Amino acid sequence: MSAVAVLNAERVKLTTTRSPLWSAIAVAVLSLGLAAIQASTVYGPRPLEPEKAAMGVAVFGVPVLMILSALTVTNEYRSGLIRTTFMAVPNRTLVLAAKATVAAAFSSFYAAVMAAASIVVAHSHLEWRLVGGIALYAALAAVVGVAVGALLRASAGAVAVLLLWPLVAEPLLGNMPNISTQVGPYLPFGNAFRFIDVTWLYPYYAMPWGPLGSIVYFAGVAAALFVAALVTVNRRDA
């Protein structure tokens, strides 16, 4: 049983259903649409800043890709397919690692393409550091998606968590008058947005670390969730 074979099997799985296509369309509509709308409101000689143009990808596109990643796990639990998977590959750590790798590769590639496309649509200037940053953020978010999917097993629960966490819970906590300055700097998605320098609903905090520290922090959260998922899945009956 080689890791490459398992990775290949997960790639076949991802590319033989329609859900990547639908997710890709949703992300494109959200990203390019937002970029176009923002660009249309720009007056004067200066174009839209690239961070603003790519906001749709970072804020709405990546959560959709995260949900796609989670569904690669929860769909298998719903149909019972996970048993076929674990019968073919009894090493469950290998299964989850392969799922996370394939989801991360797809998410980061597509997020990068969409970020670049958004910038082009908004007539802004391409900034490769931003595109690369979004790709990295999307890859880590995909790992979060797979981990949450494996921990919760149910699609509905995973989708709720993955939408509410970055889009509702963190902005709420980050804007609470009494605690926002203490909690704000430690919000995982807040840190990810800080790394790619996309401002959205979050006030500007004095973070204990720089942009690089921020993405390391987000990666740490993703890794912790992934390890929790590995321990749970290995211990649980399938």
Next chain:
Amino acid sequence: MGAMIELAGLTKVFGDTRAVDDLTCSIEPGVVTGFLGPNGAGKTTTMRMILGLDHPTAGTATIDGKPYRELTDPLRHVGALLEARQTHPNRSVRAHLRWIAATHRLPANRVDEVLDMVGLATVAAKKAGTLSLGMSQRLGIAAALLGDPPVLLFDEPVNGLDPEGIRWVRTLMRTLAGEGRTVFVSSHLLAEMSNTADRLVVIGRGKLIASTTVSEFVGRADTVRVRSPQLDRLREVLSDADIGVDDDAEASALLVRGVASEVVGELAARNGITLHELTSQQVSLEDAYMKLTDEAVQYRAAT
């Protein structure tokens, strides 16, 4: 070619129910072994433990001396059909087999081979979710055969199949066993098992009731009807010999369980007991099964 499945003290406890209770037996190659028990007896849980899906609370299940999770390339050793609809409804039939084949680097033409074998070649491009139950069952069997494994497990393979499908599954299982493979099939349809299986592992409430050949199993539950004017004396003699006795509907007769009529006759002669009737009552597999599982249930309830 086949390999032995061995269960040793296999136990699974969910909360305070013992779903599988100290199961010890071995399943041999070259024959079809039926795995019988009423619904909820622990058949599926046992199969899941053999396949490394559920963790046993105690005991072991091994294939060729190894736990499933330690097999390298498990699908080349064991093929299993648990539930028919273990597929992604929107993935095509061929793609479903293709990813399974990919985990073991099986050649692409093997997918077409098994599709031909189960008669699904014409629907290979269809989505798995659009298949009928019988066709899903065939797809599950195709997946089990993919790695050409010497050991095969089928959980209720004929559930929901039409007579034609049932006959196909039965023939397939006999063919696989004939090739020297180990075939372990669970079912609660006894009539099916008497046609298909050579050996039986019978469980009730998670406990092993019998691990034997089909004919011996039926024989074990046979009863002998005895009529005698010295009924009390006969009852005494039989219970001294540790032979189970039931009262017959008729006051002057007894039903003797689990021994041949010869044994009863000789015992009576040796003790000078007059017999008016000594008849062996053949029972069907169904009756034998009901009788034995019933006892297991009653035994549990009494303690």
